[in-house]
Amino acid sequence: MKRVASIAAALCAASVAHAAKIGDLTDTTWTSQAIEFLSLDTPIVRSAVLGTLLIGFCCSVLGSFLVVRKLALLGDTLSHAVLPGVALGFLWNASKDPWAIFIGATAAGILGVALVGWIKQTTHLKEDSAMGMVLAGFYGLGICMTTVIQNMAMGNKSGLDKFFFGQAAALSSGDIQLLGIISVITIILVLLFYKEFLAISFDVGFAQAIGMPVQLLHYALMALLTFAVVVSLQAVGVVLVSALLITPAAAAFLLTDRMHWMLVLSAAFGMLSGVLGAFISYLSHNLPTGPLIVLGATLIFILALLFGPRHGLLTKIIHRRRQRQRIALENTLKAVFHLCEKAHFKRKAFATSELSVERNSNLRAIESEIRNLEKAGMAEPMDDPSQAQLSGKARFKLTTEGWYRACEIVRNHRLWELYLTNAADYQSDHVHDDAEEIEHLLGKDLVQRLEKRLQNPIHDPHGRLIPSKDQLTV
Amino acid sequence: MRESFFPDFDWHTVFVQPWTEYASNSFWIALMGFLVSGTCGLVGCFVILRRMALVGDAISHSLLPGITLAFLLTNSRATLPMMIGAIVAGVATVALIEAIRYSSRIKPDAAIGIVFSSLFAVGVLLISAFADKVDLDAECVLYGELGFIPLQDIAQFGGIEIGPGPVVRMAVIALIAIVLLLIFYKEMLVTSFDSALAASLGINPTRYQYGLTLLLSIVIVSSFESVGVVLVIAMIIFPGATALLLTDRLPIALWLSTLFSALYALLGFHLATWLNASIAGGMTVIAGFLFALVWLVAPRRGLIARYVRPNQALESPIEPLESSV
Numbered sequence: 001m002k003r004v005a006s007i008a009a010a011l012c013a014a015s016v017a018h019a020a021k022i023g024d025l026t027d028t029t030w031t032s033q034a035i036e037f038l039s040l041d042t043p044i045v046r047s048a049v050l051g052t053l054l055i056g057f058c059c060s061v062l063g064s065f066l067v068v069r070k071l072a073l074l075g076d077t078l079s080h081a082v083l084p085g086v087a088l089g090f091l092w093n094a095s096k097d098p099w100a101i102f103i104g105a106t107a108a109g110i111l112g113v114a115l116v117g118w119i120k121q122t123t124h125l126k127e128d129s130a131m132g133m134v135l136a137g138f139y140g141l142g143i144c145m146t147t148v149i150q151n152m153a154m155g156n157k158s159g160l161d162k163f164f165f166g167q168a169a170a171l172s173s174g175d176i177q178l179l180g181i182i183s184v185i186t187i188i189l190v191l192l193f194y195k196e197f198l199a200i201s202f203d204v205g206f207a208q209a210i211g212m213p214v215q216l217l218h219y220a221l222m223a224l225l226t227f228a229v230v231v232s233l234q235a236v237g238v239v240l241v242s243a244l245l246i247t248p249a250a251a252a253f254l255l256t257d258r259m260h261w262m263l264v265l266s267a268a269f270g271m272l273s274g275v276l277g278a279f280i281s282y283l284s285h286n287l288p289t290g291p292l293i294v295l296g297a298t299l300i301f302i303l304a305l306l307f308g309p310r311h312g313l314l315t316k317i318i319h320r321r322r323q324r325q326r327i328a329l330e331n332t333l334k335a336v337f338h339l340c341e342k343a344h345f346k347r348k349a350f351a352t353s354e355l356s357v358e359r360n361s362n363l364r365a366i367e368s369e370i371r372n373l374e375k376a377g378m379a380e381p382m383d384d385p386s387q388a389q390l391s392g393k394a395r396f397k398l399t400t401e402g403w404y405r406a407c408e409i410v411r412n413h414r415l416w417e418l419y420l421t422n423a424a425d426y427q428s429d430h431v432h433d434d435a436e437e438i439e440h441l442l443g444k445d446l447v448q449r450l451e452k453r454l455q456n457p458i459h460d461p462h463g464r465l466i467p468s469k470d471q472l473t474v
Numbered sequence: 475m476r477e478s479f480f481p482d483f484d485w486h487t488v489f490v491q492p493w494t495e496y497a498s499n500s501f502w503i504a505l506m507g508f509l510v511s512g513t514c515g516l517v518g519c520f521v522i523l524r525r526m527a528l529v530g531d532a533i534s535h536s537l538l539p540g541i542t543l544a545f546l547l548t549n550s551r552a553t554l555p556m557m558i559g560a561i562v563a564g565v566a567t568v569a570l571i572e573a574i575r576y577s578s579r580i581k582p583d584a585a586i587g588i589v590f591s592s593l594f595a596v597g598v599l600l601i602s603a604f605a606d607k608v609d610l611d612a613e614c615v616l617y618g619e620l621g622f623i624p625l626q627d628i629a630q631f632g633g634i635e636i637g638p639g640p641v642v643r644m645a646v647i648a649l650i651a652i653v654l655l656l657i658f659y660k661e662m663l664v665t666s667f668d669s670a671l672a673a674s675l676g677i678n679p680t681r682y683q684y685g686l687t688l689l690l691s692i693v694i695v696s697s698f699e700s701v702g703v704v705l706v707i708a709m710i711i712f713p714g715a716t717a718l719l720l721t722d723r724l725p726i727a728l729w730l731s732t733l734f735s736a737l738y739a740l741l742g743f744h745l746a747t748w749l750n751a752s753i754a755g756g757m758t759v760i761a762g763f764l765f766a767l768v769w770l771v772a773p774r775r776g777l778i779a780r781y782v783r784p785n786q787a788l789e790s791p792i793e794p795l796e797s798s799v
Contacts (some may be wrong), residue, residue, distance in 0.1 A: 122780060135531065240591055288599070295592065
C-alpha cells in the first residue's frame with residue numbers, strides 16, 4: 001500500500017487530471033459561472049446539459065426494470081463487461097472509431113449478460129457468484145488488453161482512459177445524437193411493450209404461460225441497456241454508470257407502487273441528478289462530473305428514504321407519534337366518560353383532580369391532557385384556567401364533539417369485550433386488555449358489522465351500558 | 475513498442491528467461507500473486523457459499539474513500555492508518571447496506587449498488603478536490619499492478635532478511651486468515667449451510683457473518699495494491715467457484731481453490747510476460763479460462779456431463795436460488 005503513489009506515477013503519469021470539468025474556466029466568480037451555465041449560452045454547456053439529461057433519462061428508465069427484477073447489479077456487471085469490447089473495437093482499426101468501439105462494447109456487454117444467465121442455468125453457482133465472475137473476468141481481460149495496447153506503437157491511450165472515469169465534456173455531438181436515438185428507441189419500446197415488460201418484471205411464470213417471448217424481451221432490454229451503458233460510460237465512467245442505473249430507480253421505488261409512476265419519477269430523478277452534477281461541476285474548478293451526478297442521485301435517494309410519503313423513515317416516525325398522541329387523547333376521553341358514568345350521566349363538568357384519581361395519574365399530566373383535548377376542540381374550560389392551575393379545582397366539560405368521540409371509544413371497547421365473550425368464548429374477566437388495544441383501531445364499518453353480529457347489544461359482559469350516539473347525548 | 479497485439483511466442487523469453495535471468499524477481503512476484511489469490515480464494519469459498527460475492531465487490535470499491543480519508547487525516551502513506559481507514563470503510567459499507575435493507579423495502583442488490591457507487595463517488599471527489607495533496611490515483615486503485623510492488627525494501631526479522639516487505643506482509647495476512655478459518659472452521663461451516671442448525675447449536679450466525687465480512691475487508695485491503703479493486707473480486711470468486719464445480723466437500727474445495735490460485739499466479743505471470751500486459755489482468759484471464767474449462771469438462775457438473783447424463787448432473791446439495799429470468 002505504501003507505494004500506491006509510485007504505481008500511480010508509473011501507470012498513469014499523464015492522467016492526474018482525470019477529474020474532468022466542463023469547459024476551461026479561469027478567473028470567474030461562481031455567480032457569473034452559474035449565470036453562464038443557466039443561460040445555456042456556450043455550446044459546451046449546452047451539449048453537457050443535453051448529454052447528462054439524456055444519460056439520466058435512458059439509464060434511469062432502463063434501470064427501473066433492473067431494480068424491480070432484483071437484478072440491480074447486472075448493470076454493474078454490464079458496465080465492467082464492456083471493457084474488452086471497447087479494447088477490441090479500438091484494435092479493429094487502431095483508432096478511436098466510435099462505431100467500432102460501440103459495436104465491440106455492445107457485443108461484449110450482451111455476451112457478458114448471456115454468460116451470467118448461462119452459468120446460473122447450468123451450474124449450481126448462485127447469481128451473485130456468476131455476476132462477480134463475469135464482471136471481474138471480463139474486466140481482467142479488458143485490463144490485459146488495454147495494457148497491451150498501451151505498450152503498442154499505436155497506443156494512443158487517451159481514448160481508452162476516458163472509459164474508466166468519464167468526462168461529461170468529452171461527449172461529442174455524435175455521442176449525443178446516439179444518446180438521443182437510444183432515448184427515443186427506449187421510449188417507443190417501453191410504450192409499445194409496456195404490458196410485456198411489466199409482466200416479465202413481476203411474474204415471469206405468468207408471462208411464459210400466456211406465451212410472451214420472455215427471452216426475447218429480456219435480451220431486447222439488455223441490448224438497450226448495453227447501448228445506454230456504453231454511451232454513458234464516456235461521460236460518467238465504468239463504476240459510476242451502475243449508480244445511474246440503480247439509484248434514481250430505487251428512489252422512485254420508495255415513492256410509488258405503480259410501475260408507470262416509477263418510470264416517470266425515476267426518469268425525472270435521473271435527469272435532475274444529471275443536470276445537478278453538471279451544474280456543480282461547472283461551478284467548481286476541479287471537480288469531475290461523474291461522481292457529482294452520482295452523489296446528486298444519492299442525495300435524492302436519501303431524501304426519498306427519509307421523507308417518502310408512505311415508506312419514508314421520518315414519515316413513519318411522525319405517523320407513529322401522531323398515533324400515540326391520538327391514543328392518549330382517546331384514553332383521556334374514555335376516562336371522562338367513566339367519570340360521567342359514575343355520576344349517572346347527571347353532571348357535565350368535572351374537576352381535574354377527579355380525572356387524576358380516575359386515571360391514577362398526577363395533576364400536571366392530567367392538565368396537559370386536558371389542554372390537548374381543548375386544542376383538539378373536544379373539551380372546554382369552565383373556569384379561568386390561569387387561576388386554578390395545578391390546584392386540581394379547574395373544571396372542564398366535554399364539547400359535543402368530544403362527547404361523541406368518548407362514546408365511540410367506549411362503545412368500541414365494550415363491543416369488542418362482548419364479541420370476545422360471545423363469539424370467541426373468552427372469559428369475561430380476560431377481555432379487558434385486548435379491548436384496551438383494539439378500541440383505538442376499530443373502523444366504522446367493522447363496528448357496524450360487530451353490532452349486527454351481536455344484534456345491537458345494550459350491555460357489555462360486565463353489565464354496563466354500551467353507549468350509542470342516539471341514546472346518549474349531553 | 476510493437477506492432478501486433480500478440481507478439482511472437484518465444485519459449486525462451488516467456489518460460490525460461492524469467493526463471494534464469496530474473497529468477498529472484500519472478501519468484502517474489504509469482505509468490506505474491508499466489509499469496510494474494512490463495513488468501514482471497516480461501517476466504518472466497520465461504521463468501522460464495524453465503525452469497526456474499528457482490529458484497530465483496532462493494533467493499534472493494536468502498537476502500538477508495540477509506541484510504542483517501544486516512545491519507546488526508548494522517549498525511550502519510552504509512553500502511554497502518556490506510557489499513558484502518560480501509561477496514562472502517564469496509565465495515566461501514568456492510569452496515570449501510572444492512573441499514574438500507576432493514577429500514578426500507580429496497581432489495582439487497584439495489585442497496586449494495588447504491589452504497590458502493592456513492593462511496594466510490596465520494597472517494598473520486600475527495601481525490602480530485604485535494605488533488606494537490608493526495609498522491610493517490612483512483613485509476614491505480616482500480617488497476618493495481620503486481621509488477622510494481624516494491625521488491626527492494628527487504629523486511630527483516632531478528633536481523634535475518636526474510637524477503638521483500640509487501641510479500642512478507644501478505645504472507646502474514648495469509649497466515650492470519652488461515653489460522654482464523656482453522657479455529658472457526660466448524661462454526662463457519664455450520665453457519666454457511668444451515669443457520670437454523672447453527673442457532674440451535676448455540677452459534678450466532680450474525681456474529682460469524684460479520685466476522686467473515688471483517689476478514690474479507692482485511693484480505694481485500696491487503697490485496698488491492700497488487701491486483702486492484704476490481705480484480706480482487708476475480709481472485710475471491712474464481713478459485714472457489716471453480717472448485718465448487720468439482721466437489722461438494724468443503725475441505726476438498728478449499729484445497730482445490732488453493733491449487734487453482736497457484737495456477738493463476740504461475741500461468742498468469744507467464745501470460746503477462748508474453749504479452750507484456752498487466753500481471754493481475756493475466757491472472758484473471760487464466761482464472762476465467764480455467765473456470766470455462768472446468769465448467770465444460772467437470773465430471774458431474776460440467777456441460778458435457780450434463781449433456782451426456784442430463785439427470786445426474788442436476789442434483790445439488792445446495793437448494794437453487796429462485797430464478798428471476
